[in-house]
Amino acid sequence: DIEMTQSLATLPVSPGERVTLSCRASQSISTNLAWYQRKPGQTPRLLIYGASTRATAIPARFSGTGSGTNFTLTISSLQSEDFGVYFCQQYNNWPLTFGGGTKVEI
Amino acid sequence: EVQLLESGGGLVQPGGSLRLSCAASGFTFTNYAMTWVRQVPGKGLEWVSAISASGATTYYADSVKGRFTISRDNSKNTLYLQMNSLRAEDTAVYFCAKDRTMMNLYYFDYWGQGSLVTVSS
Numbered sequence: 001d002i003e004m005t006q007s008l009a010t011l012p013v014s015p016g017e018r019v020t021l022s023c024r025a026s027q028s029i030s031t032n033l034a035w036y037q038r039k040p041g042q043t044p045r046l047l048i049y050g051a052s053t054r055a056t057a058i059p060a061r062f063s064g065t066g067s068g069t070n071f072t073l074t075i076s077s078l079q080s081e082d083f084g085v086y087f088c089q090q091y092n093n094w095p096l097t098f099g100g101g102t103k104v105e106i
Numbered sequence: 107e108v109q110l111l112e113s114g115g116g117l118v119q120p121g122g123s124l125r126l127s128c129a130a131s132g133f134t135f136t137n138y139a140m141t142w143v144r145q146v147p148g149k150g151l152e153w154v155s156a157i158s159a160s161g162a163t164t165y166y167a168d169s170v171k172g173r174f175t176i177s178r179d180n181s182k183n184t185l186y187l188q189m190n191s192l193r194a195e196d197t198a199v200y201f202c203a204k205d206r207t208m209m210n211l212y213y214f215d216y217w218g219q220g221s222l223v224t225v226s227s
Contacts, residue, residue, distance in 0.1 A: 034213040043217035
C-alpha cells in the first residue's frame with residue numbers, strides 16, 4: 001500500500017499568513033493526488049486534483065505543486081474561513097490512501 | 107444540487123451485519139464511480155470500497171475484503187455497502203462520495219454527511 005504522510009499534525013497560523021502544507025507518498029504516484037479541506041460538521045471539500053488543478057469554485061489563493069512523491073498545498077494568504085483540517089489522497093494505486101491530515105488553526 | 111444521503115447505520119453486535127445506503131440526487135448517478143470511506147472518531151480517513159460507474163468493477167480495502175460488498179442500483183440512484191461479520195474495529199462513521207469525473211479516477215467532489223456504525227456487545 002502507498003503510505004501518505006503529512007508531517008505536521010497541527011499548524012498554528014494567523015490570518016494573512018502564507019501557509020505551506022506537505023504530503024509525501026511512500027512511492028511515486030505521478031500527479032495522481034488530491035487535496036481536501038474539512039471543517040467541523042462539514043463534509044470534505046475537494047480543493048486540488050491532479051496535484052495542481054484547482055477544483056470548481058476554489059479560490060486562487062489555494063495552489064498545489066509536486067509530482068512523484070512530494071507534494072505541497074499552499075494558501076497564499078490565509079483567510080479566517082480557511083481554518084480546518086487539510087488532507088491529501090492518492091489515486092494512483094489501489095488501495096486508495098489518505099494522509100493523516102494537518103489541522104490549520106489559530 | 108448534488109446530494110448524498112447515507113442511512114442504515116446503527117449499533118450492531120460483533121459478528122452481525124448491516125447494510126448502508128447512499129441515496130444520490132442532483133447528478134446523473136449512472137455516469138460516476140462511487141466510494142465508501144470511513145473515519146474512526148478522532149482518527150484519519152480510511153478508504154473502504156469503490157465501484158465503477160457501471161458497477162462492473164469493485165475494489166476493497168484488505169481490511170474488509172470478504173466481509174463487505176459494495177453495490178449500486180442505478181435505477182434507484184443508490185449506492186450500498188453490505189457489511190457482514192462486523193468487528194469492533196469497523197466502528198466508524200461511514201461516508202459515501204462521488205467521483206469528480208466520469209472516467210473512474212477515484213477522487214471525490216461530493217461527500218455525504220456520514221452514517222455512524224458502532225460494533226459493540
